[in-house]
Structures are given as C-alpha cells and as structure tokens.
Amino acid sequence: MRRIAIKHIILTFIWLVVAxxxxxxxxxxxxxxxxxxxxxDLHDTYKPSGLIGHGLxxxxxxxxxxxxxxxxxxxxxxxxxxxxxxSTWLTAHIFLCTLGPYLVTLHTxxxxxxxxxxxxxxxxxxxxxxxxxxxIYVRIPKAANGQFLSETAxxxxxxxxxxxxxxxxxxxxxxxSTLLASVxxxxxxxxxxxxxxxxxxxxxxxxxxxxxxxxxxxxTGTDATQFAQKMVDYQSLINQSSFSATFQRLFGYWxxxxxxxxxxxMTIMVLHIGIAFTxxxxxxx
Numbered sequence: 001m002r003r004i005a006i007k008h009i010i011l012t013f014i015w016l017v018v019a020x021x022x023x024x025x026x027x028x029x030x031x032x033x034x035x036x037x038x039x040x041d042l043h044d045t046y047k048p049s050g051l052i053g054h055g056l057x058x059x060x061x062x063x064x065x066x067x068x069x070x071x072x073x074x075x076x077x078x079x080x081x082x083x084x085x086x087s088t089w090l091t092a093h094i095f096l097c098t099l100g101p102y103l104v105t106l107h108t109x110x111x112x113x114x115x116x117x118x119x120x121x122x123x124x125x126x127x128x129x130x131x132x133x134x135x136i137y138v139r140i141p142k143a144a145n146g147q148f149l150s151e152t153a154x155x156x157x158x159x160x161x162x163x164x165x166x167x168x169x170x171x172x173x174x175x176x177s178t179l180l181a182s183v184x185x186x187x188x189x190x191x192x193x194x195x196x197x198x199x200x201x202x203x204x205x206x207x208x209x210x211x212x213x214x215x216x217x218x219x220t221g222t223d224a225t226q227f228a229q230k231m232v233d234y235q236s237l238i239n240q241s242s243f244s245a246t247f248q249r250l251f252g253y254w255x256x257x258x259x260x261x262x263x264x265x266m267t268i269m270v271l272h273i274g275i276a277f278t279x280x281x282x283x284x285x
Contacts, residue, residue: 011095019102022056030110037109046109053107054283060103061269067096068262087142094134101127119268126265129258136254140247141240148248151241158237161230169227170217180235183209203232 023030029042037043046053071093074080101123112120141149141157149157165176183206210228214220219227 008091011091015095015099018099022103022106026052026106034111048107048109048111049281053109054281056103057107058283060100060107061273063096063100063103064266064269067093067100068266090137094130097130098127116272119265119272122261122265122268126258126261129254129261133251133254133258136247136251139240139243140251141237141244149244151244154237154241154244158234158241161234161237165227165230165234169219169223175217176231179210179213180231183213184235207232
C-alpha cells in the first residue's frame, strides 16, 4: 500500500512539474487580451500554430491517443493480461489522459470557438467523468487480474480474514464486533457511509487507535500492528460487500456516458488534425 502511495505521489509531482513548466513560459502571452496578443513578441511562439503552441497540441494529442489505446488494449486483448496489473495501466491512462487535455488547452491559447469548442467541452466532460469513474472504480473490490469480485468471493475473503484474526490473535468474535463498533461507530449504515466517503484517508487514524486498543488484549509491537491492519481490512471488506453491487451498477452507467463522449472527442480531434494538415499547418516547416 505504501509503495502504491509513493508511486502516486511521484506521478502527481511529475504531472505538476510538466503542467507548471508548460504554463510558465506562456503565462505572459495567455494573460493578454486577444487584440494585444497579435502585437506581442510571443505571438508567433505561443499561438495555436506557433512553435510551442503547436508542439503542445501535438504532445497533448499523442498523450491522449497513447493513453486510450494502451489501456483499451490491456483491458480488451487477452494476450496482454499477463503484462502488469490492470490498475497500473489505469494509473498510466489517467496520468496521460489528464495531462494531455491540459496541454491541448494551452495549445488553444484559451480560445474556443466553432467545432473546436465542441471538442474542447467534450474533452472537459471526458476528463471530469473520468475522475468520477476512477472514484467509483477504486471502491469496487477486484481480483488480482482486475476483474470485479462477486458477492460470494467477497464473503469468502471476509470469512478467511476473520478466521485469521481469531486464530492468530487473543480475541474472540464478540470482542472483534465490540472493538470495531468502538472505533467505527455502532450504526452500521453510518460506519459504511463514513468509510465510503473518507476511503483510505480515514484508515490511518483508525489503524493507530486499533493498535492502541490491541494492548488491552495483551498484544504489543508487530503483533498489535498486524492485528490493527487486519481489523481495518476486515471492516473494509464488510463495507465493500454492502456497496459493491451498487458501485458496479454505477460503473456500468458511467461507461454509457463516458465512452460516447470520448469517441466524440477523439473523432473531432482527428478531424481537426486532418484539417490542419490539409491547410499546411505542419509543426516545423
């Protein structure tokens, strides 16, 4: 879990650095009025057909194309199932397909009109819906191959973890329930909703509290730490069992909305590139 968090922090840092550097150079130009831009020394560099402006459009478009193509291939083509976890490919997809639209926005120099406005707002809708889809996706329990777990498989995991807690730690079933109620609350609906909203961000404080409470059962050191982690995982499985079916339905509805928007965006982007080539707008010529 810590390794995954570090990976996300690194990717976020890279995203922010690239975004910041890309914006910084043209900030003076973008802050000018449309009338004043034409008289700026930066116009030939940062306008949509300029050296940097055009380059940002090419780079951003390539990022989106690569991000969509590689994730779709990994997800749909069976022979690629052995090439890394689906969650890793999804992370790369999100990285490329959020940074790419940002660079494309800089390419437009914040001028939106005609067919470009349709492509731009489709792109914005795709990105925002993608963020929402990611939020749903991470809350659906999955197997190692990325497939969603059934209710039966979830129940089996839950029972296996409970047996591990009872077998390796000096605590009984009733004490497990009582301890979870003291940490997460007595109302099961509130407990599940709180975990759904806070996600992993609330687990740190709960884990610390469970580690302290473990001392009342004679557990210390590594034993207490492992016990606390198992209890957090056990409660998460209980919550996932309650919301899994709902999130899977939401994810299905989300696909109906997200995929057509992505198709519209990609189609208009290809048309835009084709028209640019037709009228002789090459990057370096």
